[in-house]
Amino acid sequence: MIGIFGGTFDPIHHGHLRAALECLEQLRLDQIRFIPLKTAVHRPPPVASPRQRAAMLEAALAGEPRFILDLREFKRSGPSYTYDTLASLRAEIGGSRPLCLLLGSDAYAGFLSWYRPLEILRLAHLVVMHRPGYPPLTDTALADLYRERACQDSRELALHPSGSILLYAMTPLAISSTQIRALIAAGLSPRYLLPDTVLGYINNERLYLP
Numbered sequence: 001m002i003g004i005f006g007g008t009f010d011p012i013h014h015g016h017l018r019a020a021l022e023c024l025e026q027l028r029l030d031q032i033r034f035i036p037l038k039t040a041v042h043r044p045p046p047v048a049s050p051r052q053r054a055a056m057l058e059a060a061l062a063g064e065p066r067f068i069l070d071l072r073e074f075k076r077s078g079p080s081y082t083y084d085t086l087a088s089l090r091a092e093i094g095g096s097r098p099l100c101l102l103l104g105s106d107a108y109a110g111f112l113s114w115y116r117p118l119e120i121l122r123l124a125h126l127v128v129m130h131r132p133g134y135p136p137l138t139d140t141a142l143a144d145l146y147r148e149r150a151c152q153d154s155r156e157l158a159l160h161p162s163g164s165i166l167l168y169a170m171t172p173l174a175i176s177s178t179q180i181r182a183l184i185a186a187g188l189s190p191r192y193l194l195p196d197t198v199l200g201y202i203n204n205e206r207l208y209l210p
């Protein structure tokens, strides 16, 4: 099974990395592809450039060969739709291998407003990771979708290529890129919220300063 972890990664932090490692091990994924988005659809544009976000991801993922940096969204023009990303992956790997799209509960809250959400579920499973401060099933439509697609045991994900939703209770880590950018802008250190190598890069590039 392949895990797909999309995001702005502006910057990548230990909330992302721990979430990915727990999913990798608990769901027995072969690999996780980190796919930074180029053009945000539902949020303001990232502060760091694509080149800088790729460099930070490369530094953070070094040393874990099952974490793979996948820059396919940087190579596409127009908005970075997850549907298009999954469709292009499916074209490469075929229809039978299970794909798990990992997303935090804050991202799942907006899932039904994404481009072609139900078609996304034809291409991949969803693994919704609890994120502190964001209960995953507040909205009725999302709760209904979950009831229809719920998977209680992660081993079931391996039995089908797509279509199920698993709620995954990861170790709660209330770290966000917004908080890291705000700390740097305020002249405070974000150390220990993200890898030192990533922080070194941020300092060298003078990123996120006011």
Ligand code: ATP
Pocket: 006, 007, 008, 009, 010, 014, 015, 016, 019, 102, 103, 104, 105, 106, 107, 129, 130, 131, 132, 173, 174, 175, 176, 177, 178, 179
């Ligand atoms: P920002 O604060 O700029 O919005 P972020 O910290 O939410 O950034 P993103 O790159 O937008 O990070 O997130 C990518 C994916 O990782 C999303 O699915 C998000 O829900 C998930 N995620 C981010 N931080 C955490 C965390 N601490 N715990 C669980 N999931 C997380």
